[in-house]
Amino acid sequence: MKFKTRLIIAFLAVIMVPVLLTSLFIMLIGQYQLSAIEKTYGISGTTFDALSNPLQVMGRLTENSYHELQATVREDPSKLIDATYLNDFNSALNKKKSYLIVRGEGTILYIGIDTEEADSVIDQLPGYGESETTSENGIYLGGAAQALVRQVDFQFDDGATASAFIVTDVGNAIPELEDFAVDVLAAVALILIFTAFILVFWIYHTVMGPLRKVQKAAQSIKEGNLDFEMKWKTDDELGRLCQDFEEMRKRLKANAEEKLSFDNENKELISNISHDLKTPVTAIKGYAEGIIDGVADTPEKMDKYVRTIYNKASEMDTLINELTLYSKIDTNRIPYNFKIISVNDYFNDCSEELSLELESRNVEFGYFNYVEEDVKVIADAEQIKRVINNIINNSLKYMDKQKGKINLRVKDVGDFVQIELEDNGRGIATKDLTNIFERFYRTDASRNSSKGGSGIGLSIVKKIIEEHGGKIWATSREGTGTTMYFVLRKYQEVPINE
Structure with missing residues (x-):
């Protein structure tokens, strides 16, 4: 309601x-x-x-007395000058808030109350034969009198005329x-x-029940406790207020959990980067000290020390670049430069670079291109190259074979171009395969700190491919190797009607 x-x-x-x-x-x-x-x-x-007309009730109080008075004047008018009879009759009337007045030839013969109290009534009494009462209630005397009067006119035995009046004081209502x-x-x-x-x-x-819930919830949120649930039973305005408050709590909790996760990821990233930077820095420092101390006393040793320092510095540069890119990804500020690219030209050039680099590392490289000459895609050449390099570096990092092997295949799959990078490394367990693109995720096989890495390489790869409108996935067999797949949508020219 x-x-x-x-x-x-x-x-x-x-x-x-x-x-x-x-x-x-x-x-x-x-x-x-x-x-x-x-x-x-x-x-x-x-x-x-x-009850709504007190005069009617008060008029009926003396109804029986009125009929008795009428009977008396018919049977024996002389009783109305008998003091004993008059006093007895008046006493009965007093019980009904009434009294008797007898008037004869203009003279008051009897009055049942104090004369002064009855003066106002006596002055308004009707004359003989003027208003003999036959109604149920009698006649009403207003003004100072405030009385109901029943009149009975009669004659004494000697022919003298007289009137008897039953007066009911309406100024004082009956107690009932x-x-x-x-x-x-x-x-x-x-x-x-x-x-x-x-x-x-x-x-x-109705109001305070939901308001208490909202107040309690607000207090909990104020204290930083978001692990509660607001329940509501009604579908009214207050119920919807509770519902909105619950939605707000859920969003606050989700944001808090996201922030906590983000903070933990940053801490883990800093920890990983710190650990991974420490190794090349230590090596650079050691080889530099060797040069200073004269350990590299031959041209061959000096060349080896300098090359080692250069390689370790390159590793540091790679880690720093990865950290910078991670920061841009997290704030959606990767500077993409999309262009129409010929698939064959791009991957032919890419394969030449990879071939030279992998041969220097004693890794066999195979390149297979199954795409027609005119196939094109819209992509950022630099970022796609980053994707390929990240995948290959990840393969090299966990290569456990004496003779490593990496194959690059480019295929036409309808509206997409599919790129496959296959290695013969240690492989990835099935339970870990769906998580390898998550930030900082490392499989059991890759937790050896000697392998280094920030743990964000594949998450960067996924982000770049998704922002190209493609998708990425992997298949693997432990002990045999892993194949990474990603697809890019083809560029199709729309003919212009001339």
């Missing part, structure tokens, strides 16, 4: 729940108070309308009606408080 939907439900609940509960409470309390009124004042048939009003107000207040509490608790729980 969306948070917006929850707010709409809460808004409707604030309106509907109090109305429904208040209506229910009014019915229950009203029914109870009506029963109490009927029991206390001896009336029956009271409806809920009476007051209690009903208080109970309704209390019920409404409690219902509003209860409804507000439930809705606030619901909204608070």
Whole structure:
């Protein structure tokens, strides 16, 4: 459920729940108070309308007394000058918040309360025969009187006229009606408080649950802990917030792991380069000291020492160049210079250079070209040469045969030109074959520190070939040798319609 939907439900609940509960409470309390009124004042048939119209209830309080008074004046009017009867009748009325007034020939013959309290009522009493009451409630006297009056006109035996009035003070409501009003107000207040509490608790729980998770996750990230998982149960705005936060955590963790891996690779690279530079530096230093100390005392020895120093310096230069290229690869700043190259011309020249170099190392070299004369590719000649040299140097580094052998084959394979470099070295185990192009990866057979190398040669090769739009892979058999394959897409001229 969306948070917006929850707010709409809460808004409707604030309106509907109090109305429904208040209506229910009014019915229950009203029914109870009506029963109490009927029991206390001896009336029956009271409806809920009476609770909203107190005059109706108060008018019915004296209904039986009114009928009794009518019967009395019909049967024996003289009782209305009998003090005992009048006091007894008035006492019964007092229990119903009423009192009796008897007036004869303009003179008050009897009054059931203090005269001063009744002055305002006496002044407004209707005259004889003006308004004899036959209604259920009587007549209402407003102003200062605030009373309901039931009037019964009659004549004494001597013919004198008189009127009896049952007066009900409406200024003081009956306790049950007051209690009903208080109970309704209390019920409404409690219902509003209860409804507000439930809705606030619901909204608070809905909002604070996910917010606590986000707060806890933020604290964990602040402390550098990314090894946790945020879970959410809802598909609302807050649930999506948790989901976005979890995605952020995953990316931060991935970046942190990538940075850690990068740092470890740099440390390993520095360690490898330091180790590999130490060997030629030591050799250069040793041979230089030999020259200084006069050990190279013949032209032949001097030539040997100088050539050794030169070769070791070349090894250092190769390592430094490899490190520089690695830095450019890592920041995608390799300076490619793509051109249209004739495959035959390029690899014929390349094979001549390789042949001379490998022969000087006592390695047999074979070159086989199966590509037509007109086949071309778009490539960076210098970088492809780097690829070939890196692969061959890797082969020479781990050559374990007394008579090494390397073959270069160039083949036409449809839309691509495939280059194969085969050696008869020690080979690579099957479990290591898929990892040899990863940075710093060394197989068990190549972990001998005497072999040297930064461990990034083949990863550089892979990067260069992939950025030429090609791919590289290898096959190998332990003890027999390894073949490296890479392909370059052919250049195809698009004919222009004249």
